[in-house]
Amino acid sequence: MRRTLKTALAAAWLAIGAPMAQAGPVQDLLQEQGALIEESSRRSIGPAIDAIVESGLPRVQPVLQAWQDKALWIDAGGRFWRVIEKDGAEILVDVDTGAEAGPADTDAMEQIKPNSGIRALIGTALVRFQLSDPDPRRRQAALTSITRDPEPELLAPLRASIETETEADLRARKIRLERLLTMRFGTDEAERIAAIEALSTDTAVEVRAALNPLLATRIVVGPAGETPEGNVARELKPGGEALSISAAYARLVDDGLAPPRPTDAEIRAALEANLVDGRAGGVPLGALGDPAARARAYDALAAQGVVPPRVEERDVETALEAHAFHEVYAEPSEAVTDAARAAITSIGIRVGAMKGLDTGLDALSLASIYFLAAIGLAVTFGVMGVINMAHGEFIMIGAYTAYLVQQVVPDRTLSLIAALPAAFVVTFAAGVAMERLVIRHLYHRPLETLLATFGISIALQQLAKIVFGTQARPLTAPDWLGGAWIVNDVVGISHIRIAIFVLALVFLGFFLFLMKRTRLGLETRCVTQNPGMAASVGIDPGRVNMLTFGLGSGIAGIAGVAIGLYAKVTSEMGADYIVQSFMTVVVGGVGNIWGTLAGAAMIGGLQKGIEVLNPSNTLAAQTWMIVAVIIFIQFRPRGIIALRGRAAGD
Structure with missing residues (x-):
């Protein structure tokens, strides 16, 4: 995207002494990631943002903020600048020192224009810095951003910012949000359980929304008499309230453990497609109105390998008896699901x-x-x-x-x-x-x-x-x-x-x-x-x-x-x-x-x-x-x- 056109105006601007940016760590970092920054692609910009954030340099936050606000520019020499407005004029600001470096000739420079997707990624990165920003409004905006788009990488900076928080209401919000993130993304089982128990008296919708995924289950099918690995919630019996016979057999079919059961419409269509000289499977066309005759004709076609075999009720029962159905939690820790279930019960009562x-x-x-x-x-x-x-x-x-x-x-x-x-x-x-x-x-x-x-x-x-x-x-x-x-x-x-x-x-x-x-x-x-x-x-x-x-x-x-x-x-x-x-x-x-x-x-x-x-x-x-x-x-x-x-x- 860098402009290659060297206009006479740009040459004049450089000739009269465009301020030279002193080499610095932030400038060097931006130069290293310059190609990705200028490309401004939502799919490829992630590594550049991660490299800038993980550098730990003190002047990274204002650079990211300027990038998000479309206030980051590149001069004809490929140097990065922040551009601010002051007294109606555009001023260059050094990305390393933050010092003003004179008026900006933006006609001879290229503006970095991130799209909405890139600005969202930058906003997520800025949250780490904004959690400890001196301005309470920025800290509040950071908490709102985390609530809207929680990420496991934000848990550590959120925890670190709690100790230094001076506003009582923001501190309470941080503690509550830290518990929500710990419950969801924590790696220590004891910490997750403690966070769940601490939230068991909170009736907020977002707490219940965070607890419900911990109790999400999937149905696992296996041989009869065997219990699958993982955090098993319960065994399901086909024909019960939680699992009907038709749903259980359909699951066997989906898993390739049983042949599909042809419907009446499929049987009729198969017979029509295999009519030869007025007969289907050796049964005259006039007799196919009888269900028993249709079954004999279809079975004859199945014996010839023309159509899939017909599945009768006893076949379904045999297949179901040979398999066991279990609900298994997506959450692998049994202690965590027990704590989540107790918390949801407590919250439900409240x-x-x-x-x-x-x-x-x-x-x-x-x-x-x-x-x-x-x-x-x-x-x-x-x-x-x-x-x-x-x-x-x-x-x-x-x-x-x-x-x-x-x-x-x-x-x-x-x-x-x-x-x-x-x-x-x-x-x-x-x-x-x-x-x-x-x-x-x-x-x-x-x-x-x-x-x-x-x-x-x-x-x-x-x-x-x-x-x-x-x-x-x-x-x-x-x-x-x-x-x-x-x-x-x-x-x-x-x-x-x-x-x-x-x-x-x-x-x-x-x-x-x-x-x-x-x-x-x-x-x-x-x-x-x-x-x-x-x-x-x-x-x-x-x-x-x-x-x-x-x-x-x-x-x-x-x-x-x-x-x-x-x-x-x-x-x-x-x-x-x-x-x-x-x-x-x-x-x-x-x-x-x-x-x-x-x-x-x-x-x-x-x-x-x-x-x-x-x-x-x-x-x-x-x-x-x-x-x-x-x-x-x-x-x-x-x-x-x-x-x-x-x-x-x-």
Whole structure:
């Protein structure tokens, strides 16, 4: 690839005193490998890279880095230089001393341009140096490179770099990676077993991926009664779960230990190919429709040596009885496979426990969502006894309110802070209007209330479609709510769901304080238990009912903001939660906030538990959950925590 054209510009460049590279060990080494370096062939460059790395020269790393970055050049005299950019100019750097040697005339030089394959090889070679690089980012990149492409040659430099590592997290990564490489490439059996045992508590996917090859097996066939050499896992019996009779005989055929068994199609084809004067094997063509006649004809052809002999069931049985089948580990050390098997068992138990914990977190998250969606209904239905089928639409109104706030306030954090009170105010006002215009005329008439609120629900959905359209609207969470809390490869939960859980706890505390420590809460309890007596002591039942219904609606609006952060905001989003909200209140115990919390926990846990058993069908999980709730209500109609005394009502 070296240019042979000596341009006038190159001659002028040399004439004005191109800096001369002093002879040095790195320059001499590059000159020795120059032909391979200039050839830049992925197939032949390996020895050159190995020679440079194994030289142990202190200036090898920057040369390899320059080569990988296409910053290695050759001048007209065949000398190697590093070329760097400084203040907008290209500068020559001596490969041995690292000293700047003046401006570079790259027009008179040849650039070494390694392809992607060569750069990958250079990157692997650089890992040895980068493991102890002063820059922590380079050390981290080196560990990532080893993880992606582990090589046995990297084990020794990795071990050497652990003692000098100052960063705690990088040191932990190096120790873990050293164990993985030792387990896979180590030459000392005791060291490999120790590495496997040390990793037996690590549930990472890459650990399990590294352990599984140690337990890889192959089937070895030998004479009956003999055990093959090597690390035998078990003997396989043909006809068992691990080895069918057909698979066992096929293995004998593949190994040349038994003749192939012709299929019916092959027998028919052989007979057709050997028809002579309307006969095959002496059997007339008209009689070949009979299986027994076909067998006689084929056997006659086989006796003549025209076709392979037919293999009958007794022949298969005889062949299988004459041979033994064993599973043999690819790993020759029995102690290593025993340790790997014990480690995988231990990790499997831990992974199962972690999956249970992850399912529990998912159930807790879902329960928080259901609790937020139902807490407003616990006020309007549980406390007031009003069946509000439009409760889901208040959730939808709250979500759309947050969407509109985001259109006005571009900052996601500020828009979220503003959306919560805005959603409460809007849905509170909507709830008050609904109570004043419709609900107050229908108290103690549950059927009419149900029908009226159901009609309002449909009207609100259609109004939302007219205003916002049928497409889902985005409700973007702030950056600090993005991502997830990752415990390990198995357990994790999104920050949004954690925030919803915290919000559910806040509203639990707020509702308890409101009902137990405020005048409105006291008046609400009085009116719901005995409105006549409450009116006789100066409490206005109409005003209390209006504020209580508005409060329940406002809480539903805030729940809509929280739900809209991770779910789609559409006109039908409320319908997705109305059934679960009613079930949460009824299962927990009507009129009891602690019951609502218990009901949300039960329904969320039940749904997630069923989803684990049938992960491919969420709709089926919800169906079975509803069936379970119906059965539960048959045995406990007042819910988990039923009201007692006068508060229980009729």
